[in-house]
Amino acid sequence: MTMPFYVAPEQVMKDRADYARKGIARGRALIGTVYQGGVLLCAENPSRSLHKISEIYDRIAFAGVGKYNEFDQLRVAGVRHADTKGYAYSRDDVDARSLANIYAQYLGQVFTHEMKPMEVEILVAELAPLTQVGELYHILYDGTVMDESNFSVIGGDSETISERFSITFNKDWNLKEALRASVAALAGPERKIPVSELEAAVLSESNGRRAFSRLGHLQLDELLA
Amino acid sequence: MFSPTEDPGPSFVEVISRVLPEKSALPRLISGPDGANYRSGSPISVPHGTTIAAVRYADGVIMAGDRRATEGNFIAHRRIEKVFAADKHSAVAIAGAAGPAIEMVKLFQVQLEHYEKVEGSVLSLEGKANQLSQMIRANLPMAMQGLAVVPLFAGWDILRRRGRIFTYDITGGRYEEVDYHATGSGGRDAKATIKLGYRDQLDTVSAVKLLISALLEASEEDSATGGPDPVRGIYPVIATVSEPGFKRVTDEEIAELTQQVLADRADRGVAQ
Numbered sequence: 001m002t003m004p005f006y007v008a009p010e011q012v013m014k015d016r017a018d019y020a021r022k023g024i025a026r027g028r029a030l031i032g033t034v035y036q037g038g039v040l041l042c043a044e045n046p047s048r049s050l051h052k053i054s055e056i057y058d059r060i061a062f063a064g065v066g067k068y069n070e071f072d073q074l075r076v077a078g079v080r081h082a083d084t085k086g087y088a089y090s091r092d093d094v095d096a097r098s099l100a101n102i103y104a105q106y107l108g109q110v111f112t113h114e115m116k117p118m119e120v121e122i123l124v125a126e127l128a129p130l131t132q133v134g135e136l137y138h139i140l141y142d143g144t145v146m147d148e149s150n151f152s153v154i155g156g157d158s159e160t161i162s163e164r165f166s167i168t169f170n171k172d173w174n175l176k177e178a179l180r181a182s183v184a185a186l187a188g189p190e191r192k193i194p195v196s197e198l199e200a201a202v203l204s205e206s207n208g209r210r211a212f213s214r215l216g217h218l219q220l221d222e223l224l225a
Numbered sequence: 226m227f228s229p230t231e232d233p234g235p236s237f238v239e240v241i242s243r244v245l246p247e248k249s250a251l252p253r254l255i256s257g258p259d260g261a262n263y264r265s266g267s268p269i270s271v272p273h274g275t276t277i278a279a280v281r282y283a284d285g286v287i288m289a290g291d292r293r294a295t296e297g298n299f300i301a302h303r304r305i306e307k308v309f310a311a312d313k314h315s316a317v318a319i320a321g322a323a324g325p326a327i328e329m330v331k332l333f334q335v336q337l338e339h340y341e342k343v344e345g346s347v348l349s350l351e352g353k354a355n356q357l358s359q360m361i362r363a364n365l366p367m368a369m370q371g372l373a374v375v376p377l378f379a380g381w382d383i384l385r386r387r388g389r390i391f392t393y394d395i396t397g398g399r400y401e402e403v404d405y406h407a408t409g410s411g412g413r414d415a416k417a418t419i420k421l422g423y424r425d426q427l428d429t430v431s432a433v434k435l436l437i438s439a440l441l442e443a444s445e446e447d448s449a450t451g452g453p454d455p456v457r458g459i460y461p462v463i464a465t466v467s468e469p470g471f472k473r474v475t476d477e478e479i480a481e482l483t484q485q486v487l488a489d490r491a492d493r494g495v496a497q
Contacts, residue, residue, distance in 0.1 A: 055342050077226050079342045080240050087237075087335050088245060106226065 016117045020141035023119025024066045029155035029186055031165060032063060032123045032148075034134035035178040038204035038211075039125045042182040043155075045199040053201045055212035057082040059127045060096050061203050065155035066120035066141075074103060074122060096126030100137035100145055108143025117141050121154040127203040127211050134203070153185075161185050175202065176223050179215075183224065195220045237339035238332065238360075271372065272301035274326060276443045276450040277308070277318035278407035278415045279379045279390045280423065282432035285467030286379040286388035288316045289436040291411070291444060292459050293451030294323050303451065308462040310471040312337040315353055315380025316464055320409035322372040329360055329374055336360075350382040354391045354399055362397030375408055381466050388466065411443030411450035418442040430482065433463055433474055437486050453483045 030043035030052060041063045043052045052071075053063045056078045064071025078099055086094045103122060111117045124137040136148040146152075151169055153162040165185035170177070179200065187193045200215040207213050215223070233239035272294040279288045290307030293300060301323075308318045309330050317333060319326035336356055341347050348356070357378050364374055378391040390402040405423055407415035418439040427435065437453075440461050444452030453460050460479040465472050 049345075051345065054345070073226070076343055079339065080237075080244075083237055083335055083339045083342075084241060084244055087241065087331070 016111060017142060020111075020117040020119050024121050024141065025156045027065045027155050029153055029158055029161050030063050030065050030123065031151065031153050031161070031182045031186060032125050032136045033151035033165075033169070033178050033182060034136075034149070034171065035175050036172050037132055037206070038175065038202050039127055039134035039136070040175060040178045040182065040200065040202050041123070041125060042179060042186070042198065042200040044186050044193055044197060046197045051199060053199055053214075055079075055201075055210070056099065056124070057086065057094050058091060058209055059129060059203060059211045060094070060099065061125045061201060061212050063123040063125070063154070064120055065122075067118070070118045071120040071122055074106075074118075074120065077106075078103070078124075092129070096124045096135060096137060100124045100139060100147075103139050104143045104145045106143075107139060107141060111142040123152055123154055125203060127205065132205050160188075164188065175204075179220075179223050195224065235340045235343040237336045240339075270296055272296050272305070272323040273449070274305060274307050274320050274323045274409065276407065276409040276411035276415050276440060276447065277320050277377050278405070278412070278419060278436055278439050279318065279377050279402075280405040280419060280427070280432050280436060281388045281390060281403075282427040282429060282465075284388075284429065285381045285465060286316075286390055287429075287432045287436060287463060287465050288318050288377065288379055289433075289440060289461050289463040290318045291440050291451045291461050292454075293449065295449045298448075300451075303454070303457070304459055306462050308464050309334070310464070310473075311353065311357075311378070311380070312341070312347070313470045314347075314383060314466060315350060315378065316466050316471055317357065317379075318377045319374065320376070320412070321374040322367075325364060325367055325372050326374040326376065329364065329376070333357055333360060347383075349384060350380045350389055353380065354378055354401075357391075358393060358397045358399040360397075361393050361395065365396060368395040377406060377408055379466060381468055381470075386468075407439065407443075409450070411440075411447035414446045415439040415443040415450075429465060433479070434482050434486055436463055437461065437479065437483050441483075441486065453480075455480070455483075 028044040032041045041053045041061060045052050050068055054075050056062045062075050062078055081102060082094045107118060118141055120141060122139050126135045128135060136152045138146045138148060138152045168181040183193060195217050198220055202213060203211040274294050275291060277290040279286055288308050292304050294302040294305040308316060311317045311333055317330055319330060337353060373395045375393060382389050390406055392400050392402055392406050405419045419435060422435045441452055444450040460476055460483060463474040463479055
């Protein structure tokens with residue numbers, strides 16, 4: 001009979017975490033930030049059709065970085081969860097907190113029980129119905145959840161970008177200011193990101209029931225001009 | 226979370242029938258006390274919605290529905306609404322058993338939005354019309370027991386750049402109309418009125434007035450169709466679907482146009 005090698009649980013977890021972090025660090029970053037009356041999600045994404053940012057429900061948006069097929073699976077699961085809940089109960093009963101918890105449970109489960117952890121980091125954003133205040137839930141590959149009421153940066157090089165962004169951040173800025181600061185923080189001092197490589201969307205009160213809308217290249221050009 | 230081989234795809238109806246089988250969107254036969262199914266057409270007393278109509282006009286389509294629901298010879302509701310936005314570019318109006326019909330509309334709305342979010346693109350107008358057809362077909366067992374749902378579906382076809390109207394029968398049969406249609410208990414009178422007043426490329430106001438008079442004629446000949454009620458401020462629900470999207474005509478506008486329609490009739494000296 002062969003005996004399996006003993007590996008300390010600390011080591012197993014560390015290896016998995018390193019593996020996931022490496023995968024995530026390869027991708028480009030994404031910023032979620034609140035502004036006056038809305039939430040802005042902005043990412044560096046050269047693809048026009050493979051989105052990192054999407055709509056989940058009336059006032060909830062999803063953003064993911066890392067492995068596309070993995071965060072897209074999470075996105076679809078989120079849409080299914082939200083639509084089922086809204087259909088079974090009421091549209092008012094669908095909230096980001098419960099969705100973030102489900103994501104956290106699932107990611108935690110995969111992290112400890114599956115062969116490999118998911119190489120993703122996701123952001124669930126919500127525009128609160130009465131107060132119109134933005135709320136961001138940042139969920140890591142191992143199921144750790146952090147809630148942010150100001151801004152959150154996920155993906156490769158997120159710490160540096162976060163530092164750059166926090167200097168300019170202002171809770172009461174408008175969409176234009178928030179977008180400019182986001183793009184500048186993503187690009188860093190030496191680089192300029194062309195509009196064609198940006199993906200951005202907002203949750204905004206002015207959009208009516210479905211608060212989510214994408215900012216097209218024309219709109220981005222206008223806002224960044 | 227489903228495995229890739231069992232993934233329900235972009236269909237919400239599929240999702241709901243797997244995760245909440247007890248709330249399954251597909252209806253079952255209603256059984257009698259002895260376990261036997263009620264015979265077809267047995268009178269189950271539930272509210273029924275009545276007259277609905279749709280007309281193509283210059284910018285797209287307009288849909289209208291009266292506000293009455295009847296239960297046998299009683300008026301069950303005076304203010305029921307039968308015209309709904311299915312999504313941004315389409316509308317659905319319902320006639321028949323109100324309960325299953327409203328539930329079907331709710332499911333249809335979620336189905337379209339769900340597809341849009343999961344796939345990242347909107348279904349074509351024909352795709353939407355076929356989806357509704359499948360839901361009506363699934364309702365056939367209930368229809369055989371007297372709970373038929375017969376909707377009218379219309380919308381702006383983004384690819385062909387024109388308004389289109391679809392009608393259905395209880396088996397889910399789908400038929401495209403050319404310019405107008407009306408169904409429900411007062412549908413015949415409403416359709417005859419539209420037929421006489423219809424012209425190609427009607428403007429919005431004329432089309433709304435045509436639908437108001439169609440429902441007015443229907444309400445005078447059919448007891449299950451409600452007419453305009455200025456005392457309570459109840460007017461038909463009318464909505465336009467054109468390139469910018471679904472838009473409901475406000476009650477104030479309809480009230481004013483109803484006054485004009487009635488004044489025109491008085492001028493002509495129409496007997497009561």
